[in-house]
Amino acid sequence: MKQKDFVKISKDEWIIIASISILAVILISMLPKMMNSGWFTGLIPPLQYFSYNLGFILLTIVLLGTPVSWVLKQKIHIWTMLKGGIGSWLIFSFILDMWQPPFAFSTNGIILIPSSESLVGTSVDYMVGWVYMKIFPFQEIIMTIPGIGKISFLFILVYFITPIITVFIAALLFKPKVFIKLLRDRI
Numbered sequence: 001m002k003q004k005d006f007v008k009i010s011k012d013e014w015i016i017i018a019s020i021s022i023l024a025v026i027l028i029s030m031l032p033k034m035m036n037s038g039w040f041t042g043l044i045p046p047l048q049y050f051s052y053n054l055g056f057i058l059l060t061i062v063l064l065g066t067p068v069s070w071v072l073k074q075k076i077h078i079w080t081m082l083k084g085g086i087g088s089w090l091i092f093s094f095i096l097d098m099w100q101p102p103f104a105f106s107t108n109g110i111i112l113i114p115s116s117e118s119l120v121g122t123s124v125d126y127m128v129g130w131v132y133m134k135i136f137p138f139q140e141i142i143m144t145i146p147g148i149g150k151i152s153f154l155f156i157l158v159y160f161i162t163p164i165i166t167v168f169i170a171a172l173l174f175k176p177k178v179f180i181k182l183l184r185d186r187i
Contacts, residue, residue, distance in 0.1 A: 009076045016078055021062050027055030035119065045130040048121035053093070060092070061085025072174075087170040094166035098125045098159060105129050105159075108142065109152030129158045 065085025104126035113120040141153040
């Protein structure tokens with residue numbers, strides 16, 4: 001294999017990758033000013049999450065979506081790169097980051113960081129919990145699960161159901177057969 005044939009990236013694809021990278025760096029560099037602004041702290045949690053993480057999402061598309069595209073297509077394919085990057089973001093943010101302390105909710109369903117002045121609205125578990133509290137008016141239900149004890153319905157939705165849903169969404173982004181192949185080949 002010739003060296004120039006190793007990575008097949010067209011000029012247009014380089015322009016797209018560079019544009020996404022530049023936009024990501026600009027958005028990330030704006031975070032310190034944005035975090036201290038009144039309009040940002042006044043946003044609802046899903047908008048805070050998206051506003052805060054958009055630059056990181058774009059960076060993930062480039063840094064993780066590009067290798068995923070290479071593994072799946074043996075070339076850089078922009079659509080596959082976008083799907084791979086978004087799927088990677090979902091896995092890292094909605095699964096790994098969600099289970100990493102500090103948690104936004106206790107097992108009793110109580111908000112552990114109630115201050116809207118903090119960046120709690122940018123955390124995935126707080127944002128997802130906020131959405132669930134708006135959708136399900138019965139989140140204060142405490143259930144007794146054998147072997148675990150008493151746990152709130154909100155805690156189960158946020159920390160157990162959401163990661164499961166996220167895996168299915170990521171699998172659909174990659175297509176189920178491709179997702180299984182990717183995991184099987186890499187594990």
